[in-house]
Amino acid sequence: MLPRFEYVKARGLTDALARLGPSGGQARLLAGGTDLLVDMRERRQAPPILIDISEVRELQEIRADGDAIRIGSGVTVGAVLADAAVGRAFPALTAACRSFADYLTRNKATIGGNLANASPGADLVVPLLALEASVVLAAAQRERTVPLGEFVLGPRQTALRPGELVREIVVPRRAPAGQAYEKLGLKHGGAIAVVSTAVLVSVANGACARVRIALGAVAPRPFRAEAAERALEGRRLDAEAAERAAGLAAEAASPITDVRGSAEYRRAMVVALVRRGLHAAWGHAAAA
Amino acid sequence: MTEATIEFKLNGEPVRLTVGVHETLLGVLRSRAAGPEAKSGCDRGDCGACAVAVDDVVVTSCLTLAVQVDGKRVTTVRGIGTPDRPHPLQAAFLAQGAAQCGICIPGMIMSLWGFLREHPRATRQEIREAISGNLCRCTGYRKIVDAAEAAARELAGVAS
Numbered sequence: 001m002l003p004r005f006e007y008v009k010a011r012g013l014t015d016a017l018a019r020l021g022p023s024g025g026q027a028r029l030l031a032g033g034t035d036l037l038v039d040m041r042e043r044r045q046a047p048p049i050l051i052d053i054s055e056v057r058e059l060q061e062i063r064a065d066g067d068a069i070r071i072g073s074g075v076t077v078g079a080v081l082a083d084a085a086v087g088r089a090f091p092a093l094t095a096a097c098r099s100f101a102d103y104l105t106r107n108k109a110t111i112g113g114n115l116a117n118a119s120p121g122a123d124l125v126v127p128l129l130a131l132e133a134s135v136v137l138a139a140a141q142r143e144r145t146v147p148l149g150e151f152v153l154g155p156r157q158t159a160l161r162p163g164e165l166v167r168e169i170v171v172p173r174r175a176p177a178g179q180a181y182e183k184l185g186l187k188h189g190g191a192i193a194v195v196s197t198a199v200l201v202s203v204a205n206g207a208c209a210r211v212r213i214a215l216g217a218v219a220p221r222p223f224r225a226e227a228a229e230r231a232l233e234g235r236r237l238d239a240e241a242a243e244r245a246a247g248l249a250a251e252a253a254s255p256i257t258d259v260r261g262s263a264e265y266r267r268a269m270v271v272a273l274v275r276r277g278l279h280a281a282w283g284h285a286a287a288a
Numbered sequence: 289m290t291e292a293t294i295e296f297k298l299n300g301e302p303v304r305l306t307v308g309v310h311e312t313l314l315g316v317l318r319s320r321a322a323g324p325e326a327k328s329g330c331d332r333g334d335c336g337a338c339a340v341a342v343d344d345v346v347v348t349s350c351l352t353l354a355v356q357v358d359g360k361r362v363t364t365v366r367g368i369g370t371p372d373r374p375h376p377l378q379a380a381f382l383a384q385g386a387a388q389c390g391i392c393i394p395g396m397i398m399s400l401w402g403f404l405r406e407h408p409r410a411t412r413q414e415i416r417e418a419i420s421g422n423l424c425r426c427t428g429y430r431k432i433v434d435a436a437e438a439a440a441r442e443l444a445g446v447a448s
Contacts, residue, residue, distance in 0.1 A: 007289055
């Protein structure tokens with residue numbers, strides 16, 4: 001059974017923010033509930049107040065324009081997966097959605113929830129970091145935009161201030177790039193990542209122009225392997241360059257040993273997944 | 289609020305109940321709304337035995353609060369077909385012998401029902417994706433997937 005709480009259904013974004021601010025940190029937002037309600041059932045959390053934002057329309061749109069695709073925080077992972085514009089522009093994000101949890105969970109879990117929960121292996125944070133996404137944080141009186149790398153700060157820690165919620169995720173359109181995503185888990189479907197990677201490579205004059213390598217589940221938070229990225233800029237991606245960059249990425253990781261695998265295994269898998277991701281992204285860029 | 293009176297449709301029939309806000313849809317279906325076909329397997333969103341459709345979106349009812357279905361349509365496996373006019377999924381599961389103990393079956397069928405509405409030409413691999421959130425301890429899944437394939441062909445109007 002769930003512990004007892006007060007329930008409020010937010011009628012819209014303004015209403016949600018008007019209730020969230022004065023709650024003094026006592027309220028939790030209920031969107032999909034696929035993390036929150038499990039935590040509550042297992043008594044890891046017992047918020048006195050739940051504000052249901054699952055029907056707040058302003059949070060449920062995906063808007064595409066020439067500069068970016070803006071995804072409302074309340075959009076389910078299933079809806080992001082099904083979105084054709086996202087699939088064309090950001091195949092790495094679509095791939096992460098496809099391997100996110102399972103079909104039933106994707107129908108409830110939201111992109112905002114995955115980001116705000118800030119698991120070290122948060123599946124959607126990894127491609128969004130490589131895509132240089134930002135989050136728009138809304139409070140009753142103001143909004144601010146924060147790069148995703150400055151939003152997710154550590155395990156279950158974000159830059160959210162009291163009274164703020166994630167309103168939308170902004171994914172900028174940049175020059176076309178090959179994108180690759182891979183998640184290593186102990187099973188297909190319903191798996192927490194052992195390691196996950198998103199790699200983005202744009203090519204100009206036969207060499208890497210922009211390289212982005214994001215890693216999940218191998219550090220306190222998902223992060224970009226910037227030394228590995230810099231090592232490739234201006235270089236052609238051959239086997240040696242890929243190997244060197246993959247090694248730099250593994251050095252930047254700080255994996256732990258847990259039930260899903262040892263730190264040594266994870267570090268070795270960073271090398272393998274980044275190597276594969278670089279070759280795949282380079283290939284996609286070349287084919288474009 | 290800590291309790292609320294909700295009104296929803298269960299397989300087309302109106303239901304009106306006063307529920308605690310902490311009660312899940314699964315709990316209310318099983319204990320008060322005559323919907324025991326929604327099964328409780330894990331009560332934490334991992335097994336899919338509780339899957340039902342809410343406004344045609346198939347979800348884990350153990351992680352849905354009862355108050356969240358106020359004004360909505362809830363569909364369980366009883367609502368997609370009858371013994372006289374079974375849904376192609378129900379007919380195929382019977383014809384293929386896809387059930388053993390039967391506990392996972394209502395959730396399996398609801399996941400497939402929802403998925404096939406979205407992906408009418410689902411491949412065998414996509415069908416396996418459809419039931420990625422449904423655990424079965426008996427069958428090894430093969431006959432469930434076979435039955436789903438047969439039903440998908442019929443729903444898509446393809447001769448098998």
